Amino acid sequence: MRWQKASTKCMNTVKQVAIVxxxxxxxxxxxxxxxKFSLHPDLLQQYSFSVQTLLANPQAVAARTRYVDRDLNRSFERDRLQNQTLTRYEDRLAKQIDQMLGPYSDAPVDVILDMHSTTxxxxxxxxxxxxNQFTLQLASYLQQINSSIKVYSTIHSGRRQDALxxxxxxxxxxxxGPIAQGVLTADLFQKTEALIYTILDYLEQYNRNQVSLLNRSLTVYRYLEAIDYPRDEHGEIQAxxxxxxxxxxxxxxxxxxxxxLTFEGETIYYNGAAVVYPVFINEAAYYEKGIAMCLTQKENIIV
Amino acid sequence: MRWQKASTKCMNTVKQVAIVxxxxxxxxxxxxxxxKFSLHPDLLQQYSFSVQTLLANPQAVAARTRYVDRDLNRSFERDRLQNQTLTRYEDRLAKQIDQMLGPYSDAPVDVILDMHSTTxxxxxxxxxxxxNQFTLQLASYLQQINSSIKVYSTIHSGRRQDALxxxxxxxxxxxxGPIAQGVLTADLFQKTEALIYTILDYLEQYNRNQVSLLNRSLTVYRYLEAIDYPRDEHGEIQAxxxxxxxxxxxxxxxxxxxxxLTFEGETIYYNGAAVVYPVFINEAAYYEKGIAMCLTQKENIIV
Incomplete structure (x- = not known):
């Protein structure tokens, strides 16, 4: 893969942030x-930008399920949002959220931080x-603050079009992750909360023109392709x-x-030509999507 | 808690086993x-008893969800099975399964091995x-074969009445466990399969009157009580x-x-009077049941 040139997309001042x-x-x-943020709004009030929170899919939350009718986080293509014939629960929800904070709304947000977890x-x-430069410099900053933070780029997978x-x-x-669906662990709860504050602090520094990167390096894992489980002719997984x-x-x-490893105990080997770095290995929600893992390429870049 | 005397319930010969x-x-x-057992029936055919397999809740399996209308594994009280007004999916399923292999069916099973996993x-x-003696001796045998196997007794929790x-x-x-809902891990798959064969081997030895326990000791964790998460007045968990x-x-x-640990970071301490041994800590499916963990008492008994 060739080196990706950072786009010139930029931002003058962060005014509106949504934590989802x-x-x-x-x-x-x-x-x-x-x-927690709704109960303690003071936690998000010390910034030069406004921060709103959103519980995006309340019916799915109530049912403790990923979604009701379809995956909300694959429902934001502009074509879908403009298609009046799509009326299932998450289709309607996506339109409401778009009208609330999307690019054509009265109060478009500059930054969305969408919190997910994975098995x-x-x-x-x-x-x-x-x-783009804004994104890569934020990512580089986070890695400098906490070297365990990984950066996964979906630039080649189309998530820029369909995600909330x-x-x-x-x-x-x-x-x-790893964390089971439907489960809370205190460790990852606290780490996620700390990461949110670190990002908000960075945005504050950005607004004040006080960003100082110790260095401009960034390790990024770029999506190459999704790999499915071996399946039989009926679509049943075999390994x-x-x-x-x-x-x-x-x-x-x-x-x-x-x-x-097949159910009969036979090993299947990776037969690609190059070294790759898998992510989303054995994510519960991806069985139905036909994804056993996503292969990435590891790159060290200058931001 | 007093020592539990083993009941005298016994079995002459194992004839029918169901693996669920x-x-x-x-x-x-x-x-x-x-x-796998359905695809390879030869794996279960070398015994002096017959082994049937059952995929108990096919609609829930297809939807990769615990249940459709209600928890099937809490639907087998005799009163429920005889109540004609209960017609939700799992109610109907429970009656079908009871008629297929229950005590009043044409082919009642002697032993059910119901395979579950937990977060x-x-x-x-x-x-x-x-x-009873049959149960405790089987459990003791398994611990002698594999000392990592734990035995959890629900004798005080009523599961004898409502479980499949x-x-x-x-x-x-x-x-x-631990394993996330909706996920397979090869390690636990193979260990569960091996445990099934060990139990079937034991039942075969039992039928041939060849059971020989190296010793008659057993460590058992007996259910004492279920502990819920701390909750607010709306039932929302607070920790x-x-x-x-x-x-x-x-x-x-x-x-x-x-x-x-509360969402605000405060620790809540165990305030019981005695040492206990929690199990089912943070099981995903038990949030809705109001169970954060089950406390048990550890006992070493002679079987």
Whole structure:
């Protein structure tokens, strides 16, 4: 893959930020953090920009399920939002959210921080959908503050078009794991909360023109392709993630490494030509999407 | 608690065994093991008893959800099974399963092995609902084969009345974890499969009168009470499992130990009078049941 030139998209001043949870109703850390911020609005009031919170999919949250009719976080393509014939629950919800804070609303937001969690071992991951300078410098700052933070770029996967965060000029997904759907763990709750404050602090520095990056390096994992489970002719999966790969997100997968284990105990090996770095290994919600993992390429770039 | 005298309930010969998966549709290890056994019936044919398999809740399995209308594994009280006015999906399913293999069916089963998984760190757990000699000796045998196997007795919690496994003369729940709902891990899949074969081997030895226990000791964790999350007046949870307790199932919880952590960061301590051993800590499906964990008492008994 060629080096990606950062786009020139930029922002003068951050005025409106939205912190979103419950885009998926069974990802409890975001849900409970939105509730906490609603109970303690003072936590978000010391900034030069305004911060609103949004519990994005209340019916799914109430049912502790990812979604009711369709995945809300795949429902924000402009075509869908403008299509009056789409009236299922998440279609209507997407239109409401777009009208509330989208680019054509009365109060468009500059930055969306959408809080997600995953059964994969992503630790603390910032997902970026574009590689413009504003985005990359924020990502670099976060890695300098906390070197365990990983940055996953979906620039080649189209998430800039369909995700809730795409409504903002700059959208970020905070993806933490591993954690089971429907479960809260205090450790990841506190780490996610701290990451939110770190990002808000950065935006404040940005507004005050006080950003100082210790260096301009950034390690980014760029999406290459999604890999499905081996399946039979009926679409039934025939193998599981290999034990040697389970929970090894962001680690190098070499040609010939173990990838899957069939139910009969046979190993299936990675037969690609190059070293890749899988992410979203064994994410519960991706079985139905036909994704066992996403392969990425690891890049060290200057921002 | 007083020592429980083993009941005299016994069995002459094991004739019919049912291996059940998918009682909860999002506990994938049991689902996929039932599918494997269906594809490879030879795996279950070398015994002096017949083994049938059952995918208990097919609609929930298809939807990758615990249940459709109500928890199937709380739907087998005899009163419910005989109540013609109960017609929701799992009510109908429970009646069908009762008619297929229950005590009043044409082909009542002697032993049910119901395969479950949990987001709690239960490792390999055998759940027993009664402490009769047959059950305790089987449990002791399993611990002698694999010392990591834990035995959790629900004798004081009423599960003998409402669980699917209660349809058999001797019902056992295999509960493995930690694993997220909707996810398969190869490690726990293979361990569960091995445990099934070990139990079937034991039943074969039982039929041949060849059971030989190296010793008659058994460590059992007996249910004492369920503990809910701290909640506000609206029923909303106010705290999470404390990081020092998360994943510490079967470990001693002493009076004064950390138990919960509020969203504001305050620790709530265990204020009981005695040392207890929590299980089902932070099980995803138990939030709606108002259970943050079940406290048990650890007992070493002679079977």
């Amino acid at each position: 949870g419950g885009t998926h109703g069974n990802e409890m850390i975001g849900v409970e953090l939105v509730k 994969s071992n992503l630790g603390l991951t910032l997902i970026i959908d574009e590689e 965060r795409s409504l903002a000029k700059f959208g970020f997904c905070l993806e933490v 599981m993630i290999h034990p040697q790969l389970q929970f090894r997100d962001y680690e190098a997968l070499h040609p010939g490494d173990s990838m899957f | 998966g998918g009682t909860h549709g999002n506990e994938m290890i049991g689902v996929e093991l039932v599918k 709690s760190n239960l490792g390999l757990t055998l759940i027993i609902d009664e402490e 496994r209660s349809l058999a003369k001797f019902g056992f729940c295999l509960e493995v 999470m499992i404390h990081p020092q307790l998360q994943f510490r199932d079967y470990e001693a919880l002493h009076p004064g130990d950390s138990m919960f």
